[in-house]
Amino acid sequence: MKVLVTGATGNVGTELVKKLSAAGVAVRAAAHSMAKAEKVRGPNVEIAELDFDKPETVSAAFYGVDKAFLLTPFTRNMAEQGKRLVDAAKKGGVKHVVRLSGFGADAEPGIQLGRWHRAVEKHIESSGMGYTILRPNNFMQNFIAHFRAAGGVYYLPLGAGKISYIDIRDIANVAATVLTAPGHEGKAYTLTGGEALTVGEVAGTISAATGKKFAYVDVLEEAARKAMLEHHVPDWMASALMELHAVGKAGYAAHISPDVEAITGKKPITFGQFTRENAPAF
Numbered sequence: 226m227k228v229l230v231t232g233a234t235g236n237v238g239t240e241l242v243k244k245l246s247a248a249g250v251a252v253r254a255a256a257h258s259m260a261k262a263e264k265v266r267g268p269n270v271e272i273a274e275l276d277f278d279k280p281e282t283v284s285a286a287f288y289g290v291d292k293a294f295l296l297t298p299f300t301r302n303m304a305e306q307g308k309r310l311v312d313a314a315k316k317g318g319v320k321h322v323v324r325l326s327g328f329g330a331d332a333e334p335g336i337q338l339g340r341w342h343r344a345v346e347k348h349i350e351s352s353g354m355g356y357t358i359l360r361p362n363n364f365m366q367n368f369i370a371h372f373r374a375a376g377g378v379y380y381l382p383l384g385a386g387k388i389s390y391i392d393i394r395d396i397a398n399v400a401a402t403v404l405t406a407p408g409h410e411g412k413a414y415t416l417t418g419g420e421a422l423t424v425g426e427v428a429g430t431i432s433a434a435t436g437k438k439f440a441y442v443d444v445l446e447e448a449a450r451k452a453m454l455e456h457h458v459p460d461w462m463a464s465a466l467m468e469l470h471a472v473g474k475a476g477y478a479a480h481i482s483p484d485v486e487a488i489t490g491k492k493p494i495t496f497g498q499f500t501r502e503n504a505p506a507f
Contacts, residue, residue: 226250226251226291226292226405227250227251227252227253227289227290227291227292228245228250228251228252228253228290228291228292228293228294228404229252229253229255229273229286229287229290229292229293229294229319230242230245230252230253230254230255230293230294230296231255231256231275231286231293231294231295231296231297231310232255232256232296232297232298232325233254233255233256233262233265233272234254234256234258234261234262234264234265235296235298236364236366236370236393237296237325237393237396237397237400238254238256238265238294238296239264239265240393240394240396240397241294241397241400241401242254242265242267242270243265243267243397244397244398244401245269245401245404245405246267246268246269246270248401248405249269250269250404250405251269251271252269252270252271253270253271253272253273253286253290254266254270254271254272254273255272255273255274255275255286256272256273256274256275257274257275257276257277259272259274262274273285273286274286277306277309283309283310283313284313284316284317286313287313287314287316287317287319288317289317290317290319291319291320291321292319292320292321292322292323292404293310293314293319293321293322293323294322294323294325294400294404295307295310295311295314295322295323295324295325295345295349296325297310297345299338299462301459301461301462303341303345304341304342304344304345307324307341307342307344307345307348308344308345308348311345311348311349311352311354314352314354315352315353315354319354320354320355321354321355321356321357321404321410322349322352322354322355322356322357323356323357323358323359323400323403323404324345324346324349324356324357324358324359325359325361325396325400326342326343326345326346326358326359326360326413327339327342327360327361328360328361328362328363328415328416328417328478329360329472329477329478330342330343330346330358330360331343331346331360331413336465336468336469336471336472337464337465337468338465338468338469342360346358346413355410355411356410356411357403357409357410357411357412357413357414358412358413358414359396359399359400359403359413359414359416360413360414360415360416361391361396361416361417362388362389362390362391362415362416362417362418362478362480363388363390363391363473363478364390364391364392364393364396365390365391365392365393365418365494365496365499366392366393367390368427368431368507369503369506369507374428374439374507377437377438377439377440378439378440378441378442379424379427379428379439379440379441379442380442380444380449380452381424381441381443381444381449381470382443382444382445382446382448382449382467382470382471382474383423383424383443383470383473383474384443384474385423385425385443386423386473386474386475386476386478386479387421387422387423387476387478387479388421388422388423388473388478388479389417389418389419389420389421389422389478389479389480389481389482390417390418390422390427390496391416391417391418391485391493392418392493392494392499394494395416395418395485395489395493395494396416398485398489398491399414399416399484399485399488399489402488402489403488409488414482414484414488415480415482415484416482416484416485417480417481417482417484417485417493418481418493418494418495418496419481419485419486419492419493419495420481420495420496421478421479421480421481422496423441424441424443425440425441427441427496428440428441430496430497430500431500431507433497433500434497434500434501434504434507435500435504435507437507439507446467446470446471449467449470450463450464450467453466453467
């Protein structure tokens with residue numbers, strides 16, 4: 226069996242390639258940049274170019290693989306890109322696709338980001354291929370990669386909303402399991418951590434793990450959007466992110482799902498464990 230992993234140099238993709246490789250599964254790691262893809266080369270891993278602006282690379286990436294993990298970047302045309310991957314997978318004879326979607330993508334009418342994800346899900350469901358949908362909540366790693374503290378303070382428009390943050394390693398564990406074990410076709414799983422936390426509680430957890438003081442300041446929506454635009458975030462992206470923040474602020478992202486433990490047999494990584502293991506990064 227050979228598995229294609231798209232987005233192989235991203236956080237989730239990198240972890241998934243590692244897990245499949247360690248399990249002895251033949252992996253084709255596809256990425257936009259061949260140079261960046263070198264970082265995931267290893268035992269049982271071949272790298273391949275996949276550039277949405279070069280259709281020939283999309284077709285070639287799916288040639289000769291049995292299963293595929295479909296991850297697309299956060300772009301304005303992410304739904305079209307996702308559908309393009311699905312079509313290429315079907316044309317290439319892929320038997321089973323696993324799609325990394327988003328938490329709440331099945332909500333109606335949902336937010337813009339969710340509607341984009343759901344459009345790809347529907348395309349997969351009507352493709353005739355075997356499929357599994359993964360809908361993870363907000364990543365714990367975002368507090369390192371995106372929600373950087375300024376002077377020890379996290380400025381976010383999330384109020385007292387609780388979110389069941391998930392570690393990307395748990396997402397990769399689930400993806401590796403559903404790609405290699407039977408019984409997951411036609412299923413959609415919601416992936417969350419085992420606890421729901423406010424950003425204030427997150428800041429306290431990081432403080433305890435690092436020995437440094439971190440705090441949280443709730444920012445007005447208008448101010449948060451203005452700050453994004455001043456940092457050259459495109460208007461469409463700022464709007465989509467503000468909708469996502471509003472969902473968290475309203476408490477709609479606090480749901481705790483049993484799916485991670487049910488699929489992997491292990492409880493989700495806690496935010497405390499995540500911060501202790503990554504303390505130097507804060």
